[in-house]
Amino acid sequence: MLYLIFWPILQQERPGLLPEKPVPVIFDENWVYQRPASRYLRARARGEAFGEDQRTRIPTKQSLETFARYLCNFLEWCAWARHPWGDVEYLDHLINGYQRHMESGIFSAEKRPLAANTINRRVDEACHFLSWAGRAGLRRHFKISARAGSMALGGMSSNRRTVEFNSRIGKVRPNPSALRIPTEEQVARWLRGVKIEKGLVKALMCELIIKSAIRREECAQWRIDTLPLDRNSWDVYGEKLTLSIEHGTKGSKRLGELKEEIGPRRHIVIPLELAESIHHYREFLRPKIRMKYVNAAINSNERRRRLKQVENRLFLSEHTGLPLTGKQLWKDWTEVKNKPYSGWSPHLGRHYWSCHTLLKLHRERENLLATGCAITSDWIVGNAQSDLLMVVQPQLGHIDVQTTNVYLRWLQKMALGIKHADDWMNNLEDLPSDAGGEHG
Incomplete structure (x- = not known):
């Protein structure tokens, strides 16, 4: 069973009113309107899909299209596996069924295992949909296995804050050898x-x-x-220039004078x-x-x-x-034919900049030290954490703890010479890949 995404044609704008925002709708291959899935996407578009106590930012049109694609894939799996979505449970069906079938390649267009990041995003969206459906009374309560955690946010030490969050248990761990940064x-x-x-x-x-x-x-x-x-x-x-950007940035959007979406301003x-x-x-x-x-x-x-x-x-x-x-x-x-490696994407270009920036700052600091001074792992990590907060995070606009730890581990290996310089490309774990949608 195939599920298809359609974008409704909106009415023309009326004076004094903001333009309507398009929201995708879903039909199956028999042209049957999928009312619950389409209702969910409307709630997603309004930032209301996670309940009144967890309102989120309003997604862009591109993000809505990505959510709809993930949801269609989940609905197709439900039909393929003969598990009505109203009866799907987290461990029995999502983790031990949907996720495992994507990992093994049984449920994929090319019958090959899918990337960990793709699998995790699809399962995440299925969890969002099923949780919303439970709150909307369209199925019984959907329980997700999760663990509590915390994250430090803020580029400057005076602005740092810690937020609490729940991390879903059972996510696929990326294969380190498949996530590389070029020279x-x-x-x-x-x-x-x-x-x-x-x-x-x-x-x-x-x-x-x-x-x-x-x-x-x-x-x-x-x-x-x-x-x-x-x-x-x-x-x-010196040889650098500072400017600000606000178009296309992630975060809460507002309408500009030309009715264009504008995000939070960031200096780069x-x-x-x-x-x-x-x-x-x-x-x-x-x-x-x-x-x-x-x-x-x-x-x-x-x-x-x-x-x-x-x-x-x-x-x-x-x-x-x-x-x-x-x-x-x-x-x-x-x-482009001459890619550094298969899978090289714009999102990985951000990690490329981050890694090389950290290494350059480390080398500059290292050159200032007296000859013969011992370079310890603690010294590297301590200074790199400062570089991450003061330089890398403000430039990226966002960096999570998991990615931060990956950068630190990589820098330790590069700086201490634990492995040959060419081998460092194989050691960036847990970095998200880019599947064509706007993430990260």
Whole structure:
């Protein structure tokens, strides 16, 4: 049994009212409307799927599509395994059934084991749906096995706070050998391949992610004036430049003056050399690319309309002159022939930046020490924790305890020379991969 996602056509906006937000609906292959699943997605869209005491941020359209895809997959498994979702229990069916079938490859399109991150996200969404259904009276209460934990948040020590949370028991542990970060030489070769195969604009976007650790949606939503138009107003310190981003960032959204979604503002640092490349593209190449969109108009009236149309997004397709999306960026990033390795994605580009930044800071600190001074594991970890809080976390916008520990373990191995330098790529455990959705 297949389950299909449809996006309803919304009514036109009325003066004085905010535009309606589209929410996907689900039908099965016999065109039977899946009312509970669609109701759940509406609750998800309003941030109400987790109960009144656990209201969450309003998801984006892309996130809603991802939730709907995961939910369809779970419903397909229920039909395939002949377990009505109303009778599904956590350990007996989700962990020992749905999860194991994905791990073994029995329940997968290519009959191959799925990545741990993909499995965990699908099971998480099934848990959300079943828990909501229990609260809505559509099935009996759904009990999830979980353990309590805590996490330190905040980039500066004065702003740090600890939050309590429950972690689901039974998650699939990622295979360390399948989660790798490339060397600088591999990334340089890959970037050259992006430029040759996909064009200068996409190569510039990839370079921006690699050198700033922003998310791919933050890159796609980069505005013309994100880098200030006036070079004299650039906040430059040495060979780096500080600026702020708010379009495409994760967190609670608000509507801007142009009815565009704006997230929490975050300050990031980029190399001055990269800023100069962006500025050159903006001043000299982008206007020519935009004219491709204008000149493709079917008549003179449409051409005049397009000439007057304002497009604030910076990165445009060299073929159409239209803004490039996060999905297009992910597709081109992963399609390049000369990838560092299979599975290399924009999300892993954030981990690449983090690891190399920590190592660079360690090397700089190490060079300041007197010759012969002993480098201990405690010394490395203590300084790296400070670097994580002061440098890495503010740049990323988010970093969890699990990822922090992975970074620290990797840095210890690199700094203390426990393994050969080329072998460090095989030791990054528990880092989430990117399956095409906007996560992390």
